[in-house]
Amino acid sequence: MRTTVWIAASLLYTTLYTIPSWAHHAFAAEFDIKKPVKLQGTVTKMEWINPHAWIHIDVKGPDGKVTSWMVEGGTPNILLRRGFTKQSLQEGTVVVVEGYQAKNGENRANGSNITFTDGKRLFLGGSNPDEKPQ
Amino acid sequence: MMKGAMLLRLLTSIGLLAILAPLAAQQKPWTPPKTPWGDPDLQGVWPGTEMVGTPLQRDPSLGTRAVLTDQEFAQRVERAKKQADVDSQETVNETTKCDPTRGGLGNTQTTCSNGVSIGPPLYWDDRGKPNRQASLVVDPPDGRIPPLTAEAQKTATDRGASRRARPCTRTAGGCHDSWEDESLWDRCITRGLLGSILPSTYNDGNQILQAPGVVVLRNEMIHETRIIPVDGSRPHVNAGIRTWMGDSRGHWEGNTLVVETTNFNDQTQINNATVSDSARVIERFTRTGANTLSYRITVEDPKTWTKPWSVEFPLKRDGEYRLYEYACHEGNYYMYNALTGARAEERKEAQ
Numbered sequence: 001m002r003t004t005v006w007i008a009a010s011l012l013y014t015t016l017y018t019i020p021s022w023a024h025h026a027f028a029a030e031f032d033i034k035k036p037v038k039l040q041g042t043v044t045k046m047e048w049i050n051p052h053a054w055i056h057i058d059v060k061g062p063d064g065k066v067t068s069w070m071v072e073g074g075t076p077n078i079l080l081r082r083g084f085t086k087q088s089l090q091e092g093t094v095v096v097v098e099g100y101q102a103k104n105g106e107n108r109a110n111g112s113n114i115t116f117t118d119g120k121r122l123f124l125g126g127s128n129p130d131e132k133p134q
Numbered sequence: 135m136m137k138g139a140m141l142l143r144l145l146t147s148i149g150l151l152a153i154l155a156p157l158a159a160q161q162k163p164w165t166p167p168k169t170p171w172g173d174p175d176l177q178g179v180w181p182g183t184e185m186v187g188t189p190l191q192r193d194p195s196l197g198t199r200a201v202l203t204d205q206e207f208a209q210r211v212e213r214a215k216k217q218a219d220v221d222s223q224e225t226v227n228e229t230t231k232c233d234p235t236r237g238g239l240g241n242t243q244t245t246c247s248n249g250v251s252i253g254p255p256l257y258w259d260d261r262g263k264p265n266r267q268a269s270l271v272v273d274p275p276d277g278r279i280p281p282l283t284a285e286a287q288k289t290a291t292d293r294g295a296s297r298r299a300r301p302c303t304r305t306a307g308g309c310h311d312s313w314e315d316e317s318l319w320d321r322c323i324t325r326g327l328l329g330s331i332l333p334s335t336y337n338d339g340n341q342i343l344q345a346p347g348v349v350v351l352r353n354e355m356i357h358e359t360r361i362i363p364v365d366g367s368r369p370h371v372n373a374g375i376r377t378w379m380g381d382s383r384g385h386w387e388g389n390t391l392v393v394e395t396t397n398f399n400d401q402t403q404i405n406n407a408t409v410s411d412s413a414r415v416i417e418r419f420t421r422t423g424a425n426t427l428s429y430r431i432t433v434e435d436p437k438t439w440t441k442p443w444s445v446e447f448p449l450k451r452d453g454e455y456r457l458y459e460y461a462c463h464e465g466n467y468y469m470y471n472a473l474t475g476a477r478a479e480e481r482k483e484a485q
Contacts, residue, residue: 025472032475052254073254078337079258081456099250108467112230112253121224121225
């Protein structure tokens with residue numbers, strides 16, 4: 001009985017609250033859940049473009065070889081309203097990305113964890129234009 | 135004795151007044167200011183952000199109940215608090231991990247693995263404010279969009295069939311054989327008349343500007359602008375002229391702006407259904423307070439839906455909100471990634 005009540009309550013809970021499902025893109029069509037990547041790289045360029053910003057990073061492998069990756073970000077308009085700009089992420093900054101590689105095998109990635117090397121998440125909070133995320 | 139009865143009557147009257155006065159105040163419609171040329175002044179920036187997260191369609195278990203109970207509302211508040219907690223974490227940690235059992239953006243079996251989700255960080259998204267509205271659809275009374283007509287279902291099937299001679303490669307989000315398989319939103323064409331104003335996790339800005347005889351409605355979502363004649367001097371364009379956002383004409387009913395839109399082209403969509411040449415959409419904009427604009431949209435398309443249906447929700451004025459250009463196709467790498475991704479999967483399967 002208790003289980004039944006719990007299940008009923010859970011169902012109600014999940015149906016009453018919508019986690020926003022409107023998203024511009026089906027990211028799972030672009031990126032492969034079976035190809036997780038963890039990259040640490042130096043920012044070389046920030047493409048502050050719609051519908052999503054792209055961060056370009058150079059990643060040095062264990063053999064010393066450098067490969068260039070593109071990492072997808074969110075829409076610039078929200079970030080602008082929160083006070084961040086293209087200048088908020090300077091060239092030379094080191095970022096760590098946990099995500100998934102593009103299905104086409106190219107060095108493009110997208111994932112929920114983009115941090116600085118101290119573990120702090122990129123573009124978090126703050127609506128003061130002078131406030132830098134780092 | 136007499137004095138006591140009078141006192142009682144007086145106290146009763148005061149009591150009644152205390153109860154009735156706020157009700158009367160609630161019932162009295164708020165009168166908006168007027169423009170210098172005498173129209174109700176609806177001008178301002180009216181984002182739909184606060185309503186983000188309110189379901190478009192109502193959960194069937196709620197039936198015809200349009201307003202949540204205190205308990206249901208408290209659960210909604212609790213959920214928003216949990217989300218805010220996840221969003222505000224300074225570092226990546228246990229709290230920020232995605233959960234495939236939670237559902238929604240980033241939290242499904244195909245988008246979440248080992249606590250990391252596909253998609254940019256979700257804390258960059260805009261969040262709504264918990265409210266008691268059970269669904270954005272308010273009519274029919276069950277809050278559900280009526281079924282498509284048999285004709286509309288057949289048209290949708292035929293469209294897909296005529297475009298391809300073989301079964302498509304179905305990966306996440308459907309077929310990715312051609313750019314035409316991608317949604318109008320993915321293709322950065324339009325989100326359609328309803329979709330442009332429907333609360334979304336980003337770019338919810340709406341702006342109204344007025345000039346004599348004209349109302350301009352601007353949606354940030356894929357930079358739509360409609361310049362709507364409201365003085366009755368210009369009839370709808372010729373029936374042969376058909377466009378993605380249709381042809382809008384407005385008029386005033388008291389302090390409400392009523393906009394009728396027809397002349398949709400044969401590709402544009404409302405709620406992912408291609409509308410017919412009979413589609414007629416009526417929008418009603420009413421200021422219900424200094425900072426609240428009631429928005430109601432009714433979709434009438436007897437060839438597509440079995441009944442008309444309406445969505446209604448409030449837009450809130452935000453003087454600080456800036457609409458930025460949303461030139462959606464300037465870096466739309468999605469198209470390339472999705473199509474080349476599907477080809478790569480086909481090659482892998484062929485091996």
